[in-house]
C-alpha cells in the first residue's frame with residue numbers, strides 16, 4: 204500500500220539531499236522560498252531524471268512542464284549564476300503522491316544545443332520537446348519525431364532565440380511593414 | 392376585405408422594380424426584373440457563412456450567431472463546409488501557419504464567394520503586428536477581402552453592420568459569371 208505523505212513533510216532540503224547523495228556530480232542550486240532546483244549536466248540528465256521519477260521518496264511521476272530559455276544578456280549573469288549567452292532547458296516535476304515539486308535545469312552550449320530526450324521517461328515530454336526544438340533550436344537526441352510544432356514546416360530559424368533575425372518575407376508575403384522594428388527590441 | 396392593390400404598382404421586393412397586375416393580392420402578380428437582380432436578391436438574403444474562427448474575435452462571432460443578436464434573421468446560417476458557404480468571416484488572429492489553411496478554405500468555396508475580415512488581427516495583424524514572428528499582417532495578403540470590420544474585437548453590432556454593407560455589395564455586383572476582380576486573382 205502506498206503511503207501518502209502529508210504535503211510539506213518531505214522538505215525541499217530533503218529532496219535536494221536525496222538527489223545529491225545519489226548524484227554528487229550534479230550541481231545543486233538552492234534559492235530561498237522557491238521549489239528545489241537542481242542544475243544537472245546534460246550527460247547525467249537521464250540518470251538523474253530516472254532516479255527522480257522512480258525513487259519512492261521522491262516519486263516525480265509527472266512532468267508538468269519543459270521549456271527552453273535563452274540566457275543571452277540574462278541579468279543573472281552579473282550575479283554569476285549562469286553562463287552568459289547559453290541556452291537552458293528547464294524541467295518542472297511534480298509528485299502527485301507526495302504533493303511536492305522540483306525544478307531541473309540543464310545548460311547547453313549555444314552552437315551545439317543538444318540534450319537527451321526524456322520522452323522515454325515521461326511520454327508527454329515529446330510535445331514539449333518539439334516545441335522547444337521549434338522555438339529555440341534545441342535538439343533532443345533520441346526523440347522519435349523531432350519536427351517543428353508551431354511554426355510552418357519550412358520556417359527558417361528559431362524565433363524565441365534573442366538573436367533571431369526576423370525574415371523579410373514568408374510564402375511570397377513581405378513581413379515587415381513601415382515603422383516596424385523587429386530588431387529594435389530590448390535585446391537588440 | 393383587403394384593399395385592392397392598384398394595378399401597375401411597383402413591386403415591394405427590392406430587385407429593381409416589378410409590375411403587379413390585378414385588383415387583389417394573389418390575383419395575378421407579375422414581377423418584371425432582370426435575372427441577375429433576382430439572383431442577387433436571393434443571394435443577398437441567404438449569405439451562409441463558414442464556421443471559421445481562430446481567436447478571441449471568434450467569441451464575438453458566436454455571440455452574433457447567438458440568440459441575442461440572432462444573425463439567422465438576416466438569412467445567415469452557419470455552414471460546416473466551405474463547399475456550402477457563400478461568406479468567409481475571418482474572425483481572429485491568422486498566423487503564417489494558419490494562413491495557408493485559411494487560403495485553402497477560401498479556394499474551396501464556390502463562386503460567388505465573399506470575405507469579411509473581422510477585427511484588427513485579420514485586418515492588419517492587430518496587437519501582434521509589430522513584434523510577432525508568427526502573425527500575418529492581414530489576411531488580405533492571401534486573398535481579397537470585401538469588408539473590413541475594425542475593432543478588437545468588434546462588437547456584434549459592428550459585425551452585423553459589416554454584413555449589411557456586404558449585402559449592398561452583393562446586390563450591386565455582377566454575379567453571373569466570374570467577378571472581374573477575381574478574374575485578376577485567378578489569372
Ligand code: SF4
Pocket residue numbers: 446447448449482483484509510511512513517518542543544545
Ligand atoms: S482583433 Fe483583438 S479580439 Fe480579435 S482576434 Fe485579434 S486580439 Fe483577439
